[in-house]
Amino acid sequence: MRVRVAINGFGTIGKRIADAVSLQDDMELIGVSKTRPNYEALAAVRRGYPLYVPADRLEVFEEAGIRVAGTLDEMLSKADVVVDATPGGVGAKYKPVYEEHGVKMVFQGGEKAHVAEASFNTLCNYEETLGKQSLRVVSCNTTGLLRIICSIHKAFGVKAVRAVIVRRGADPKENKRGPINSIVLNPPRLPSHHGEDVKTVLPWLDIMTAAVAVPTTLMHVHFLNVKLEKRVSREDVLGVLENSPRIVIASASGTGIQSTAELVEYARDLGRARYDLPELVLWEDSITVAGNELLLFQAVHQESIVVPENIDAIRAVAKLETDPAKTIEKTDKALGLRRGWLS
Amino acid sequence: MRVRVAINGFGTIGKRIADAVSLQDDMELIGVSKTRPNYEALAAVRRGYPLYVPADRLEVFEEAGIRVAGTLDEMLSKADVVVDATPGGVGAKYKPVYEEHGVKMVFQGGEKAHVAEASFNTLCNYEETLGKQSLRVVSCNTTGLLRIICSIHKAFGVKAVRAVIVRRGADPKENKRGPINSIVLNPPRLPSHHGEDVKTVLPWLDIMTAAVAVPTTLMHVHFLNVKLEKRVSREDVLGVLENSPRIVIASASGTGIQSTAELVEYARDLGRARYDLPELVLWEDSITVAGNELLLFQAVHQESIVVPENIDAIRAVAKLETDPAKTIEKTDKALGLRRGWLS
Structure with a gap:
């Protein structure tokens, strides 16, 4: 059985999730939806993704000469799960539409936590989220914090x-965003929301x-200061991190990678699509x-x-897999994710 | 009695110290020294500072049409104190020259700590440095850390x-320096040298x-996490910081200053020379x-x-003033430094 997935929003996150869903053998990409007929809409068509638009946008797309497969409602009526990748806060406005269609929902971290039944990170709380009607995959920074x-x-x-x-x-x-030359x-006011967002998954944590x-x-780039329950050695820590999924370890002294520029250059050299690095990168030297x-x-x-994490969240709401280790293995193999030392 | 001060090096730091020395009624600026006949040398001449150069550079300056007052040796022979503001590490090479002339020495934080008898910050160790032959004013980041x-x-x-x-x-x-678009x-390898540099003044500190x-x-921009000996209230902390010299407190919510860009713009609006902000700026909101x-x-x-701190260090080596509070008051009044709330 393949779960039918629709993606509402085809921007930075939506287009990547669409590609990732296409690579899973237990999922079928029903289509993607977009409100503006821009270059990203053209890219969706070029990739062969059925493109749906809200009914009141049909005309705009027709004028732009972009062929659409139907309306957002039509897409949702064919789906088991919708991944909402609309801009932050917009997902909550679509929620009643999703509920009308009885689809399971995966929201992004730009939404408030209460948009979904639970906030989600595979490594932290997969089992507790199985079969929920709605999940929220926390934002990029929160995901990075939760993985480690x-x-x-x-x-x-x-x-x-x-x-x-x-x-x-x-x-x-x-x-249209800054800053161009300052540190903002x-x-x-402290703390930043990221710690609070981590607590939507780990409510007991002093962060x-x-x-x-x-x-x-x-x-x-994150700098972390973690107080542990017990004293450990640096080797103990490295031993654990070497075997943690979705984490890669870079040695600045061994590879010359000391900045985000060099990391991205290495991702490009590795042939990664869009130079994506879905793995959390730790610096061994640090x-x-x-x-x-x-x-x-x-x-x-x-x-x-x-x-x-979005792929895993689809599996969690659809109950495609009950074991977090197995969904991780499946997702990471399909996406070509690495673990261990970056070399 | 006015102490005669020579400044070797007229770059970012040297030119500012020259201006600051000129504003002190207990100091006389003998001259400044530079090795390259660039726009900064022209600025020294325009400001009326006697410009000295190493003997082997006389010709280069003559060719560039920049009138010089004499050689570095001649400048040093007239001085009681030399402030070394040459590039990091170069000061140590000049040290024997300074010693030949029997002048007291103030080095910058780009030198290794052992270049001088003590590393210096007025708020931390002024009394202990009185009358030393040589001092090292720690670097900008270390000075910011030590003040708070x-x-x-x-x-x-x-x-x-x-x-x-x-x-x-x-x-x-x-x-010619980066980065242009990355986080380096x-x-x-942790820790960075800044904590070690703080310990050159506060050797007992766990940092x-x-x-x-x-x-x-x-x-x-610094983020600090300070563990105190006792529990205090936020008001206690603000009460102390409001009255600390060389520290100003900005309210992001009250002033709209949330970034270094807005701070610099405010310094420009205040008419600060070169938009300088020698005060450490704390954000009240944080x-x-x-x-x-x-x-x-x-x-x-x-x-x-x-x-x-360079002005105070000159007073410390020359024993012009034994009370740190008094040198701070004198320096800060001459330079127009503020304390308390930024408004």
Whole structure:
């Protein structure tokens, strides 16, 4: 049985999820939906994805000469699961439409947590989300934080996390966002929302985050200070992280990769589509253990990190797979994700 | 009695110290020295500063048509104190020359700590440095860290500091440095040297720092997590910081200043020379107290923050003033520095 998936929104996240769904043998991509007839709509057609539009947008697409397969309602009527990849906050407005069609829903982290029955990260709470009517895949930064926290927590127990997020200012395609030459407190009032968002999945965690936005489009960088339940060695930590899914470890001294620029260049050299790096990247050089404190730097590719979790979330709501390890294996194999050392 | 000050190096730091020395009624600027006949040398002449050059550079300056007052040796022979503002590491090479002339020496943070008898910050260790033959004013980031740490320590006791430094990639005048669009781990191996540099002044402190470099030229931003000896209220902290010299407090919600761009714009609007902000800027909105943890954001103007400390260091080696509060008052009045709320 293949679950029929529709994707509403075909921007940065939606187009990547569409590609990823197409690669799964237990899913069928019914179609994608978009409101504006721009170059991304053209790309959807070129990729052969059935393109649906809200009924009141049919004319606009016709004028633009873009052939559509039907209306959003028609797409939803054929689907078992809809992935909402509309801009942040817009998903909540579509929710009643999705409910009318009785489809299961996967929302993105741009929505408020209460949009869905649960917030989701495969490594943290897959079992608890099985069969839910709606899930929310947390945002890119939160996904990056959860991957490392849950991997470390399973092995050693995490008591508290203090993290600083150095955010990319805009995505590569955006040309109306800043900053162009400053460091913006994002926000000035502490803590930033990222820690609170982590708590939508791990409500017991003592976590505080701060964030700044800087003039780059490539990736985010996090600095983490993790207080562990017990003292461990650096080797213990590396041993766990080497075997954690969706995490790769880069050695700056061994590879010359010291920045997000070099990481992206390596993704391009590897032939990654759109230079995507859905894996969380940790720097081995930065991994420092002092007493029961663990310090490290990690990088998050904001455009693609949530894609594997979206695939798993589809499996969770559709109850296609009950074992998180198995959905991870399946998703990561289909998407070509790596783990262990980056080399 | 006015102490005779010579400045070797007339780049980003040297030219600002020359201006600041000129404004002190207990100091006389003997001259400045430079090795290259560039626009900064022209600016020195235009400002009326006697310009000295190493003997082997006389010809180069003559060819460039820049009138010089004499050789570096001649300048040093007239001085009581030399401020070395040559590029990082070059000061150590000049040290024997300075010693030949028997002048007291003030080095910058780009030199290794052992270049001088002590590393220096007025708020932390002024009394201990009185009459030394040589001092090293620590770098911009270290100065920013020391100002806040020593202010807080005097009031509440500081046990430990964990800080992340988001560094400007280059100074405004530089056109051969990056990054242009990435976040660089600086360095990947933790901790960064800044914490170690703080310990050259506060050897007892448990401090670890991490740093990234980002594509901006305006200022650095620090995120600090300070563990205090006791629990305090946010009001207690604000009460202390409002009255700390060389620290100003910005309210993002009250002033709309949320980034380094807006801070610099405000400095320009205030008519500050070169838009300098030698004050450490704290964001009130970010000041957060949780148990005995204090969290906050601060900004450091890399080009000017060390200038007041250089003036004080001259007074310390020359024993012009034994009371740190009095040199601070004198320096800050002459330079027009503010404290308290930015408004």
